[in-house]
Amino acid sequence: LGLLPSVKPSCASLLSAGTLWLLSVIMSVYACPNICHCTDRNGVVVQCTSSNLENIPSNLPRDTVVLLLSSNRIKHIPKETFTDLYRLRELDLSHNAIDSVEVGAFQGISESLRTLDLSNNHLSSLPKDTLAKLHARVRLSHNPWHCDCSLQEVLRELKLDPETVNEVSCYTAVQEEYVGQPVIQVLDSGINFCNFHHKTTDVAMFVAMFCWFSMVTAYIIYYIKHNQEDARRHMAYLKSLPSTSHVSKDYDTASSGF
Incomplete structure (x- = not known):
């Protein structure tokens, strides 16, 4: 009996620690960023459109299925930004100021993602492996793309959205004559930007x-x-x-x- 007073605080502390851990897990799964609006429809839909965001929120619910981040001021997408969102199927990043995307930015969601919208941003190029292994239908229209071998290799690995594919145009190009033309139409005509790259390299060596x-x-x-x-x-x-x-x-x- 004399030991009871010392045991009770220990149990209470364990209960408190367990409760805090459980709350942290619940918050990590279900918490919604203050600046966004979340609804649960067979998975969480996170609505952060027109919220004046400069960065992608880090405390997104882990069971997010739809993430809408359009019409903000996001400029950069770092590596492993969406790693914990293993159920994410739709990601809208359109109408931002994105000019760079790191390799591995979509790591962890390449299998689950079905729609990725990067249209109406400031992208002129992408590292070759940035969008590798994505099964999603991708929108890249209305960006200031530079048409060269690197872009050709990126597009070769993608499933572009058929509704906007002709709006992916050359803002600049290795050959001036292709500026303003849809990239896919140029490539379908038999033009190979990688040949220009090799010719440029040969000229430089000469x-x-x-x-x-x-x-x-x-x-x-x-x-x-x-x-x-x-x-x-x-x-x-x-x-x-x-x-x-x-x-x-x-x-x-x-x-x-x-």
Whole structure:
């Protein structure tokens, strides 16, 4: 009986710790960011549209199925942003200011995601593996894309939304003639931007080799001219010396005087 007072606080503390842990789990699963509106319809729909967000909220419910983040001021999507949202099926990031997406940004949701909207942003390029392994239908329209080999390789791996595919246009390009044209139409016409890349590399190598050859040639010419100058100076010096025959005559004249 004397031990009861010391046992009760221990049980209470354990109960309190367990309760806090349970609450933290519940909050991580069901909590909704203050700036967003969440509804539960066979999975949580998180509505954060037009909320003046500059970053993607970090405390999103883990059972989020639809995440709407359009019309904000988001500029960058870091690596592993959505890793815990294993049930996410629809992600709307349209009408933001996104100009960069890290490789691994969609890690953890590549299997579950069905729709990804990145339209109306500031994207001009993407790392090759950024959207790799995605099964989602992707919208990339109305971005200032730079049409080159890198973009061609990215598009090759994607399932583009057919309704907006012709709105993915070249804002800039490796060849000026393709600016303003839909990327898919350019590629379907048989154009291969990677060939331009290889040609550019070949030209750069040719220019480098030409510069190297020019430097070697210039050095050889300088070396020859320098040797010619040395030879001329040496010959002039030799000519300035008294000749052997003249020295011999002077010696014979001196000898006959004796």
